[in-house]
Amino acid sequence: MTADALDVRALAQRAAEAGAPDAKVREATRLRVLDLIGCACAGYRIGTWRSLARALDAPGPAHSWFEGAERATADALRVNVFMSHAAYMEDGSRSTGGHPSCVVTPTALTVAGGLRAALPRPDDLLAAVASGYEVFLRVGERAYPAIVDRGFQSTAVLAPLASAAATARLLRLPETETMHALAIAASLGAGLKAALRASATQPLQVAQGCEAGRVAALMAAAGARGHESILAEGFFPAYANGERVVPEPSVPRMLGTYVKMHGGCRGNHAPLDAFLALSRQHPAPAADLRSVSVHVDRYTLAAEIEHPATPAQAQFSIAFAIAVAAVHGETSAFAFTQRRLEDPRVRALMARIAVLYDPALDAGYPAKRASRVAIETASGVHTLSLDYPAGEPENPVAPEALCRKYDELAGPVLGDDTDRVRDFVLDLERQPTLAPLLDALERRRAHAWTGTGPKHDQAVAG
Secondary structure, rough: OOOOOOOOOHHHHHHHHHOOHHHHHHHHHHHHHHHHHHHHHHHHHHHHHHHHHHHOOOOOEEOOOOOOEEEEEHHHHHHHHHHHHHHOOHHHHHHOOOOHHHHHHHHHHHHOOOOOOHOOOHHHHHHHHHHHHHHHHHHHHHOOHHHHHEOOOHHOOOOOHHHHHHHHOOOOOOOHHHHHHHHHHHHOOOOHHHHHHHHOOHHHHHHHHHHHHHHHHHHHOOOOOOOHHHHHHHHHHHHHOOOOOOOOOOOHHHHOEOOOOOOOOOOHHHHHHHHHHHHOOOOOOOOHHHHEEEEEOOOOOHOOOOOOHHHHOOOOHHHHHHHHHHOOOOOHHHOOHHHHHHOOOEEEEHHHHEEEHHHHHHHHHOOOOEEEEEEEOEEEEEEEEOOOOOEEEEEOHHHHHHHHHHHHHHHHHOOOHHHHHHHHHHOOOHHHOOOOHHHHHOOOOOOOOOEEEEEEEEOOOO
């Protein structure tokens, strides 16, 4: 092991320090909790979580969100994580190729909800989220992009470690027990990049990883021990062909993550933002767009589905994202529907959109998620290059924009509670108890799924 190599003891120390002293991190943590709740509301409406919920029937002290079902904490956690990841609108990290919020936030909230007899404080929740982010990002940046090149999905592989860190912080485990929780969790991650091709079920691998991390923390709390050199001897060689040593960033890692302002795969977003900017500069009806060419790096192209046949596949189609934005002005998770896929105007424009590989864009990846887009109209060919889509640290969105995103996603599910939840989370550290927030998430909502009746496991109709 080199002097700069990461071990679970150092990782536990970093997890314990995460978040508390930095006001910007605390603000970002509150906003990410709020954003994740909105994304979970979108995932609830999309409905792909129902196939998992049907398979889980153990009662217990925790709840799966919005349906009011009392479940074992393990089952509630799986459902809530699946729901949180299902709309693919939660935050992400260029340095890991993964999505920390859908792991860390539902784990912290669900574990807290299962501890009603000794409910953690609101600041404990924020500390747990910050710890989970730190572990997810610190480990992930040392495995990426090799982890994806080897066929793994970062979020699922990192989920047990981050979930264990968040659970350990909520349980106030000492550093030694946290270290062993991380050591146990390091061997429990499993997830394949190819599963993204079936995006309606892919969140299951993330959900399983989160539950594995929770169990690792509980085992460590009960005295179980893990191998302290597991990262150097097992994790990094297996997933990344060795550890990539990286310098300490100039800002806390959470502040280097991005938020998503559109639905679908993050690889769609730089092309979509560039296209939307060109459309504002050179307005033309969709029918008058003669051609659109999109150049991307090889990692973005690897996730691209050129001819999507289902709403789930459409989430990974740059051509679909651009076409439905041009024809319908829609870029949210609810653009990805069967009706939109079958719209002849969308299909006609998709046929005129080419997604191409530009080797020059590989040089900036993953520090950049760049794209070059050209549109051809009656007025000529117009080109725009964009290094960072909206929501990246280099191209940030204001907190007010994130609140609007939350309002749009959460309103149809939370109804009258939408404003109350938003205001509660934004002032979380001054709240006396987590109970009102947990009650709002766990309450049975109008049109809640009952486990009976017809299946609706497609994207929302519309």
